[in-house]
Amino acid sequence: MKHAFLAAIVLAACCHPLGAADTAVDLPAEIRQWFRNPDGSCVQCSIGMLGVDQNEPAAATLLWDTQHGQRVRGGSGPSRVARYCQERDIAVYNVTGRTTWEWMRWATRNGRGAAIGAGRRHFQTLMGHDDDTGTWYVCNNNTPSRIDAYSDAAFRRLHLASGQWVVILDRPPHPTRPEYHQWW
């Protein structure tokens, strides 16, 4: 028992903690906190995070009254999302059904996130996917300061629990945070 405990401590110390910068959506925790679910607006919170990530202000400001439109609060389904995206001129892929897995893989592989059904009647933000380990990274707008890691099987259960629906912004992904490397 004692050895197992020590081994667990050593393992925990060795594991590389996932930083937001390692995922397709690389928003710092400070920004993610802006999208803490205030009143059952999980779909708008999830899309809002993508709006910041892909620099789409009309999507980023969904939760508040701004020049981009009046705030959108409360629960949503695909038709409501389609309506307010149309009104605010936000280009999205609003995907339901069996192909959501492929869409989520496509989005994360190309540096985008996705607002996804995750958990019972809940929407969260898919932050990234590690092809090597099969790990999916998800930010829950009820606990936005952390990023949860799911195995393929666990993620499958999570996504199916809410019904297969994902929203992906039809915008270019953000660049990696630029740095100077002396190549010249």
Place this chain on the structure above:
Amino acid sequence: MRHAFFPMMLIMLVASVATALPLEVDSGEVLRLGDMVQHVDGKIHGDTAEDAAIEALKPPADDNDKWFISVITTRSCAGCIKLKQDWSSDPWLLALANPEDSKQSWSHYTVYDAADRSQSWRWKNIKIVSYPTILVQPPRNEKYGKSSTVVYQGTYGGDPRQLAADISNAIKQYVGKLNTGYTNQDVAPPWTPAPKEDRLLPFRPNDNGGRLIPPLVPDEVAIEVSFPWKAILTLLAGGFSIPAIIGIVIWLLYTIRAGRKEAEKPLLLNDDVFNRLIDILERFDGNPDEQPRTPQPKRNTRR
């Protein structure tokens, strides 16, 4: 009326056929490549700078193969407005990025507002000196090294063709260097950027009152002696040692004398005698290499 109908129909038919024709020349790629000569001789090639440039500037096979062009702007900035206008109409710039059609665009093109706090954290690792700033970075697939690498950073002088040429040339140079063994290692920027903001430290009054002129005179200076840690450690680690004992004695003498001075009690020895006593103690074992026994003055303080 009937005679006018047929020519109109003919014109419409020709126009619809023309628009339906497939793109026969990718003029965007021609513009991106600029002045270049590639020698294709049927042999195995692909290792020259020209080959690398053509490979990098060809139409991307996938979203993941697209380069990134970011434009950072400010409000009411004439250059920023002109650049955005030029980028939506000039063929040289459109060959690099199509702001209106991201799917047809050769690169991922995004315009950022420097004042937007939801985006400003992205630029914390680079130095932006003026607006608009144009940044070019390699694709996310890391085929051309780290996608965080700044391949081009510049501003806009009002000549779209020049800007497009500068960007293309930077990409050509970059991929040419990669081909010649460039290693993508982290290095400092080529200059020392000014600090973003001064670090605010709590105000601490200066020990000498901030006075530089006139300088402190000797009787205004008292010596504070640091605690003889080294001597004590020597005793603990190596057992009895005369130099260490002497070091501790000297520290005790300084401490007692300072305490009596502070309490304004009469001193047992005047300064001359005290200093001679310290000298004698310091010379006692005659080994100047022994460090622990001599307490070092910590700082000069005004009393």
